[in-house]
Structure formats: structure tokens, C-alpha cells
Amino acid sequence: MENDPQKISPDVDSVGLVKPCSVVLFPPDDPLRLKCGVRLSEIRVEYETYGRLNEERDNAVLICHALSGDAHAAGYHSADDRKPGWWDNMIGSGKALDTDRYFVVCSNFLGGCKGTTGPSSVDPRTGKPYGMNFPMVTIHDMVVCQKKLIDHLGIDRLLTVVGGSMGGMQVLEWAVSFPERVASVIPIATTHRTSPQSIAFDEVGRQAIFNDPNWNRGDYYGGEAPDRGLAIARMIGHITYLSDKSMHEKFGRDLRLRDEYGYAFEQEFQVESYLHYQGIQFTKRFDANTYLYITKAMDYFDMSVGHSSLSASLQRADCKFLLIAFSSDWLFPPYQMKQIANALRNNGTDVTYVEIESDYGHDAFLLEADKLTRMLSAFLGFLSSASPSPAVPDEVAAQPQAR
Amino acid sequence: MENDPQKISPDVDSVGLVKPCSVVLFPPDDPLRLKCGVRLSEIRVEYETYGRLNEERDNAVLICHALSGDAHAAGYHSADDRKPGWWDNMIGSGKALDTDRYFVVCSNFLGGCKGTTGPSSVDPRTGKPYGMNFPMVTIHDMVVCQKKLIDHLGIDRLLTVVGGSMGGMQVLEWAVSFPERVASVIPIATTHRTSPQSIAFDEVGRQAIFNDPNWNRGDYYGGEAPDRGLAIARMIGHITYLSDKSMHEKFGRDLRLRDEYGYAFEQEFQVESYLHYQGIQFTKRFDANTYLYITKAMDYFDMSVGHSSLSASLQRADCKFLLIAFSSDWLFPPYQMKQIANALRNNGTDVTYVEIESDYGHDAFLLEADKLTRMLSAFLGFLSSASPSPAVPDEVAAQPQAR
Numbered sequence: 001m002e003n004d005p006q007k008i009s010p011d012v013d014s015v016g017l018v019k020p021c022s023v024v025l026f027p028p029d030d031p032l033r034l035k036c037g038v039r040l041s042e043i044r045v046e047y048e049t050y051g052r053l054n055e056e057r058d059n060a061v062l063i064c065h066a067l068s069g070d071a072h073a074a075g076y077h078s079a080d081d082r083k084p085g086w087w088d089n090m091i092g093s094g095k096a097l098d099t100d101r102y103f104v105v106c107s108n109f110l111g112g113c114k115g116t117t118g119p120s121s122v123d124p125r126t127g128k129p130y131g132m133n134f135p136m137v138t139i140h141d142m143v144v145c146q147k148k149l150i151d152h153l154g155i156d157r158l159l160t161v162v163g164g165s166m167g168g169m170q171v172l173e174w175a176v177s178f179p180e181r182v183a184s185v186i187p188i189a190t191t192h193r194t195s196p197q198s199i200a201f202d203e204v205g206r207q208a209i210f211n212d213p214n215w216n217r218g219d220y221y222g223g224e225a226p227d228r229g230l231a232i233a234r235m236i237g238h239i240t241y242l243s244d245k246s247m248h249e250k251f252g253r254d255l256r257l258r259d260e261y262g263y264a265f266e267q268e269f270q271v272e273s274y275l276h277y278q279g280i281q282f283t284k285r286f287d288a289n290t291y292l293y294i295t296k297a298m299d300y301f302d303m304s305v306g307h308s309s310l311s312a313s314l315q316r317a318d319c320k321f322l323l324i325a326f327s328s329d330w331l332f333p334p335y336q337m338k339q340i341a342n343a344l345r346n347n348g349t350d351v352t353y354v355e356i357e358s359d360y361g362h363d364a365f366l367l368e369a370d371k372l373t374r375m376l377s378a379f380l381g382f383l384s385s386a387s388p389s390p391a392v393p394d395e396v397a398a399q400p401q402a403r
Numbered sequence: 404m405e406n407d408p409q410k411i412s413p414d415v416d417s418v419g420l421v422k423p424c425s426v427v428l429f430p431p432d433d434p435l436r437l438k439c440g441v442r443l444s445e446i447r448v449e450y451e452t453y454g455r456l457n458e459e460r461d462n463a464v465l466i467c468h469a470l471s472g473d474a475h476a477a478g479y480h481s482a483d484d485r486k487p488g489w490w491d492n493m494i495g496s497g498k499a500l501d502t503d504r505y506f507v508v509c510s511n512f513l514g515g516c517k518g519t520t521g522p523s524s525v526d527p528r529t530g531k532p533y534g535m536n537f538p539m540v541t542i543h544d545m546v547v548c549q550k551k552l553i554d555h556l557g558i559d560r561l562l563t564v565v566g567g568s569m570g571g572m573q574v575l576e577w578a579v580s581f582p583e584r585v586a587s588v589i590p591i592a593t594t595h596r597t598s599p600q601s602i603a604f605d606e607v608g609r610q611a612i613f614n615d616p617n618w619n620r621g622d623y624y625g626g627e628a629p630d631r632g633l634a635i636a637r638m639i640g641h642i643t644y645l646s647d648k649s650m651h652e653k654f655g656r657d658l659r660l661r662d663e664y665g666y667a668f669e670q671e672f673q674v675e676s677y678l679h680y681q682g683i684q685f686t687k688r689f690d691a692n693t694y695l696y697i698t699k700a701m702d703y704f705d706m707s708v709g710h711s712s713l714s715a716s717l718q719r720a721d722c723k724f725l726l727i728a729f730s731s732d733w734l735f736p737p738y739q740m741k742q743i744a745n746a747l748r749n750n751g752t753d754v755t756y757v758e759i760e761s762d763y764g765h766d767a768f769l770l771e772a773d774k775l776t777r778m779l780s781a782f783l784g785f786l787s788s789a790s791p792s793p794a795v796p797d798e799v800a801a802q803p804q805a806r
Contacts, residue, residue: 035664035666036664036666037666132668135666136666136667193656194656195647195650195651196650196651196653196654196655196656196672196673196674197642197645197647197650199656199672199674199675200638200642200650200674200675200678201642203638203670203672203674203675203678204635204638204639204642204678206668207631207634207635207638208611208614208635211611211614211615211631211632211635212614213616228610228614229614231610232607232610232611232614232635235603235606235607235610236607236639239600239603239604239607242600244598244600244733244736247598247599247600247603248598248599250599251599252599253596253597253599253602253705261438261439261703263438263439263440263538263539264539265535265609265613265695265699267606269599269602269606269702270599271599271602271603271606272602272603272606275603275606275607292668296668299672300664300666302656330647330733333647
């Protein structure tokens with residue numbers, strides 16, 4: 001296969017050992033005013049950077065991560081690390097986000113559980129974890145928090161903001177909330193508003209957590225965590241990340257335990273075993289309350305709210321757009337990305353829309369590194385040129401354009 | 404809308420008051436030998452009939468119901484009944500399954516919880532409900548049980564066997580297990596083998612039940628039932644029964660409680676409220692252990708097992724086929740029905756395949772009564788003629804045929 005993920009990130013291109021950073025933003029006298037009305041201060045933000053900020057300070061790229069991601073996008077934390085950061089195949093010397101050219105920043109989003117303040121963090125007012133006392137956060141709130149980090153890093157204008165899935169929602173929010181701070185944005189496999197089907201899946205996942213007796217109304221820190229509920233939520237998620245076709249190719253109806261049916265309630269099919277494994281692994285690195293809050297932030301995401309149309313909501317955007325969808329993604333299907341492209345074209349915004357042919361489903365944004373690399377390299381390479389539309393390699397650009 | 408389900412079944416066409424019947428089959432000296440190896444006897448089968456068996460005994464139609472259905476397919480059990488049987492829009496005087504012409508039979512399947520022996524039934528050996536001591540049953544076992552009922556009713560050959568979804572699996576099984584007993588079959592919105600994606604959804608639903616503390620390893624009869632787990636399983640099911648488009652049309656992102664976001668964990672969106680309602684309603688009429696067993700029976704369904712190909716597995720079939728798929732059904736998508744049609748054509752079997760254009764998703768088999776009626780009426784009307792292929796109305800037949 002052209003882009004076997006096992007083969008695309010040889011260590012020679014790795015950014016190597018990286019050190020996570022953190023900073024406390026929003027002092028008590030200048031809190032973050034959340035959309036829900038609550039003022040949150042003393043927000044710790046975890047982030048990593050790769051490459052160097054140039055003297056002109058105009059080579060910074062911000063990466064927004066997805067639901068289960070974190071600030072650790074590339075490289076290794078220690079020599080013993082078995083796995084690099086989550087987008088390592090895209091970040092490094094000579095890669096799409098070339099660390100010889102760009103200063104790459106990735107921060108764990110507000111409400112997360114990977115170093116940035118969220119439900120599992122200690123509430124300074126009580127000395128105990130927030131749990132369900134954490135205020136509801138939105139995609140907009142996350143972006144306001146990221147913008148404060150960019151201020152802190154002394155970056156006036158980002159060369160681009162890029163991210164897939166829920167990361168793409170943040171990217172879109174950047175374009176309209178801080179248009180003067182971004183030269184371009186690259187939303188990948190995302191949507192301008194979460195569909196009722198996605199809300200439905202999210203709600204079922206939340207109910208699985210609520211129904212776990214260990215959840216204890218969110219007050220489980222120091223005790224048994226609601227791992228079984230969180231694992232179910234993750235299993236549901238993973239079904240939506242794969243396509244019907246990729247599941248056929250990856251698992252088919254293969255049996256795990258023996259050649260014939262066992263006629264018992266056990267993980268008999270490979271696909272069951274895969275989901276269980278993914279569910280259990282997730283509980284080792286993620287917090288159940290955080291899952292509740294972040295899925296809710298996604299459900300609330302709808303750029304049109306308060307505007308007469310999607311075009312109207314995108315009116316403030318003043319940068320180049322590269323929109324990338326994947327043909328078999330049914331969580332955030334191409335038609336939703338096309339709606340964004342059309343709305344931007346109505347506004348006269350400079351937009352390139354590409355639908356990449358892939359069987360990987362939504363997961364393609366993590367797996368199709370070769371195709372993404374060609375797209376991003378071309379787009380970023382021409383950003384500083386006078387060309388109104390970036391020159392995109394023919395073989396990938398020759399996809400259906402927005403109707 | 405052309406086929407608003409509220410408008411298609413005026414009571415004047417109803418079969419009226421009907422009385423459920425039941426019979427105990429498979430005496431101890433002639434047990435049902437299940438696929439799993441267990442011998443089950445003293446099986447009670449609940450069924451209903453509508454219309455009259457003619458003297459030639461050649462006008463009998465068997466209906467196979469889906470996962471959550473039952474023997475009560477048409478009419479009312481009492482004058483106070485608010486809802487008729489589950490396929491009332493298809494059964495009655497002048498309807499697709501015209502009770503003036505046909506003798507219609509529907510039985511609750513083996514392993515069910517609506518009168519036929521299943522996990523919630525009392526095990527005669529212990530005097531207690533079977534619970535998880537119930538043996539695993541398969542689609543084939545269900546059909547063997549139905550065939551014994553057909554014997555009991557004195558019917559040598561069924562004019563047709565018809566059913567949607569999991570009912571369609573039973574229909575296909577009839578065609579190959581008892582070819583001499585069926586003149587035709589009508590599998591609707593079904594598949595010849597459950598896909599890994601469907602197995603995945605089923606397994607997540609089962610895990611939600613297993614994780615409910617009330618489940619108690621299946622021993623909950625007489626106590627609190629695992630309703631919260633069963634409701635989650637049903638919520639997942641309902642997402643797969645609707646299409647993305649129908650969810651947009653039915654709910655969109657409409658809020659239920661107020662005009663603005665509440666920033667709280669509550670059933671805020673209409674789609675959440677719908678799913679919760681469906682989940683709770685289901686627990687009032689369905690048994691959680693039965694859900695476990697029946698989803699497992701679906702997961703095991705694969706006609707090709709033990710054969711070199713799908714065509715080979717269908718070789719024994721010796722009847723006319725009318726296969727009906729719905730364009731927006733992503734649980735059992737049209738391409739799977741086309742595979743069956745192709746395999747039958749390879750065998751030289753008389754098959755008509757129709758893909759009905761519908762936005763209702765998998766649920767279309769319950770909602771598109773007008774379109775189904777035209778198809779079934781034409782097919783059944785020509786069954787006794789010499790024409791090799793039934794004449795299907797042009798406007799519905801002019802759909803993509805199997806490739």
C-alpha cells in the first residue's frame with residue numbers, strides 16, 4: 001500500500017527528543033470569559049514546539065489536535081519511548097510541516113487531560129479536582145486560550161493553523177475569531193457544524209460513562225475510574241473513525257479464537273477484539289470527565305449560530321483556506337467540507353478544496369500522510385507568493401471540487 | 404410526503420381484532436438440534452394468522468420479523484389498543500399482503516421474548532428463567548422452528564416468505580434450508596452476511612448491557628432489570644436505523660429546552676431526546692438477555708460458511724426471489740443485496756432486484772409502505788403466471804440493477 005503508516009516515518013526524519021512546556025495564562029485579574037458565562041483563570045497550558053521561530057517571527061505553524069490527541073505531536077519524550085507524537089509522520093525535517101523551515105507549535109486544548117487545565121485538574125479554590133464542577137468549554141474558548149499562548153510566544157501572525165477532525169473545528173474558529181492573526185488555515189476532515197448523527201453518537205458515549213457505577217457523578221479521582229463506560233464510548237468512536245470498506249479489509253468476519261463459531265459470549269470476531277483493545281488502551285491515557293466535556297464542546301460547534309448563513313459566519317475570515325476531505329469519511333463527510341468551500345467562495349475568499357480518495361474513513365487524516373504531505377507542502381510553499389491560489393499537485397487536486 | 408406512515412393505514416383496512424395463538428413444538432423425544440449442539444425441546448411458539456388458508460392450502464404467506472418485532476404484525480389485540488401490529492400498513496384487505504387472498508402467518512422467533520421460548524422463559528428443568536443458560540440460537544435454528552410451525556398448520560408449501568432486516572436473513576435461510584417448501588421469497592433490507600461494522604455496533608450494545616450492574620450475569624428476573632444498559636444498546640441501534648439525511652430532516656440541530664445552549668449535561672438537542680425516548684420505551688417491552696442472544700444470532704449469520712462461494716451457498720434455492728434494498732440504508736446497504744442478486748443470477752435463479760430510492764435509511768422497510776406495496780402486489784400477483792420474471796411497475800423497477 002502506498003502509504004503504509006508503518007513505513008512513512010523513519011526515525012531519521014524525527015524531531016528527536018522533545019521537552020513538553022507549560023505556562024499558566026489568564027491571571028485572576030484577566031480571566032478567560034467562557035461562552036457559558038463563567039470566568040476561568042490560572043489556566044495551565046501544556047504545549048510543545050518543534051523547529052525555530054525566525055527573526056521575522058512569520059514562520060509559526062499552529063497545530064490543533066483532535067479529541068484524544070495532546071500537545072505531543074512529534075518526536076519522543078525519552079530514549080525509551082516506543083511511540084512518537086501523534087502526527088510525527090507530518091512534522092520534522094523535510095516533512096509536510098518542515099521543521100527546517102517552520103516553527104511548529106501544538107498545545108493541549110482547554111478542558112483537556114494532558115497537562116492543560118480541565119476537569120481532572122485541581123481546582124485552586126477547593127484543592128480538589130474540578131470533576132463536574134468544571135465549567136462547560138466550547139471550541140471558541142479553546143481557541144481564545146490558544147491565542148493567549150501565541151501571544152505569550154511573541155507571535156503576531158501565524159503562517160497557518162492546521163488540524164483534523166475536532167482540530168479542524170478549532171482551525172475554522174481561528175479564521176473567524178482572529179482573522180488578523182492567521183495568514184492561512186488548513187481544516188482537515190472536519191465540519192462547520194456537528195451533525196445530529198454525530199451528536200447522537202456522542203450522547204450514547206456519554207451515557208455509557210454516566211451509567212458506569214464508578215463514575216459517581218464525576219467524583220472518582222483517587223478511586224476506581226469509570227473505565228468500562230469510557231471504553232464503550234471509545235469503541236463507539238472507533239466505529240465512526242473507520243469506513244465500512246476499511247473494516248471489511250482490516251477484519252472481515254475473521255475469527256480470533258478458533259476456526260469455527262464458539263457459540264458463546266466472548267470476543268470471537270477480530271473486529272470485537274480490536275474494539276475492546278482500543279477501548280481499554282484509551283482508559284489508560286484518558287479521563288472520562290474530559291471525554292464528557294470535549295464531546296459536548298464538539299456538539300455545540302456550529303459556526304452559523306448568530307449568523308444568517310454559513311457565508312455570513314465566515315465573512316470575517318481574511319486568509320487563504322486549504323480544505324481537505326476524505327472520500328470515505330462518514331463522520332465528517334466531504335459534503336460538509338464542500339459546504340464550507342462554497343460559503344467561502346460566495347464571500348470571494350481564496351479557497352482550495354480537495355477531496356482525497358481514501359478507504360480509511362475518518363482515520364485517513366492520521367494515515368494518509370503521503371497525500372497530505374504533497375497537499376500541505378505545495379500550499380505552504382506558495383503561501384508567500386503572489387499567486388492567488390496555491391499550486392496543488394495535479395494528481396491530488398484533480399478531485400471533485402465544491403459544487 | 405408521499406408515504407407519510409400516519410396516513411397509509413386507515414382503520415377501515417385493518418384486520419381488526421386478532422388473537423395471539425401459541426403451540427408447544429418439539430416434544431422431548433424429537434428435540435430441535437441447535438447449531439451449537441444443544442437439543443432444545445418443549446419450545447413454545449407464539450404466532451398470529453390473518454386471512455384464511457384456502458382449500459388448496461397454497462395461499463400461505465409467512466412473515467419473518469426483525470430484532471425488536473414480534474408475532475403481532477397486524478390488527479389490534481383489544482379495542483383499547485392504541486397501536487396496531489408492527490406491519491399493519493402492509494397486511495389487510497386490499498393491502499400488499501391482502502388478507503382477502505392470502506393466509507398470513509407471523510411467529511415470534513426462537514430466542515425471542517414475546518411468547519416464544521427464549522432466555523426470559525422458564526427452563527422446565529429448573530423452574531427458573533433460562534437467563535444465560537439459554538443455548539445460543541442461530542438464524543437457521545429460528546427457521547427450523549418456524550418450519551415446524553408451518554408443518555403444524557398443515558401447510559406444505561408457502562406462497563412466499565417475506566421479511567426485512569433480520570427478518571430478511573430468516574427469509575434467505577428459508578430459501579436454502581427448505582427449498583421444496585417455498586414458491587418464492589422476498590428478502591428486504593437485509594444481507595447475506597453481517598458486516599464487521601454491524602458486528603461492531605452489536606458488540607458495543609452488548610457491552611452496555613454487560614456493564615449495567617443490574618444485569619447480574621443475566622440473573623435479574625424478579626429484580627431490577629438492566630434497563631439503562633439495554634436503553635444504550637437500543638440508542639445505538641436507532642442511530643443505525645436512520646440515515647444521516649433523515650436525521651438532518653427530522654431533528655437537525657434543533658434544541659429542545661430553550662433557544663440557546665444550556666451549557667449543561669442534559670438532553671438538550673432534539674436528537675438526544677428522541678434517542679432517550681426510544682431507549683426507554685424499548686426497555687418496557689424487551690428483555691436484555693434476549694437482546695444479547697438475538698444480536699449474536701445476527702452476527703453469526705453468514706450464508707457462505709461451509710460453501711466455496713455465495714453462489715454455491717444459494718445453489719439449493721429453488722424459488723423466485725424478489726430482493727428489495729433502500730438507497731440510504733447503511734446498516735444493510737444496497738451493495739450487499741446486489742451481491743445476493745448477482746450470486747443468484749450466476750446460478751440461473753429467477754431473481755428481481757429493486758433498489759427503492761428513500762431517505763429513511765434502514766427504517767424504510769417499515770415506512771415506505773406505498774412503494775413496498777406496489778412491488779409486493781405485482782410480484783405476488785404474477786407468482787402463479789407462467790412469466791419467468793414478475794412484472795414489476797416501471798417506476799419502481801427502473802432502479803440500478805445488480806452489477
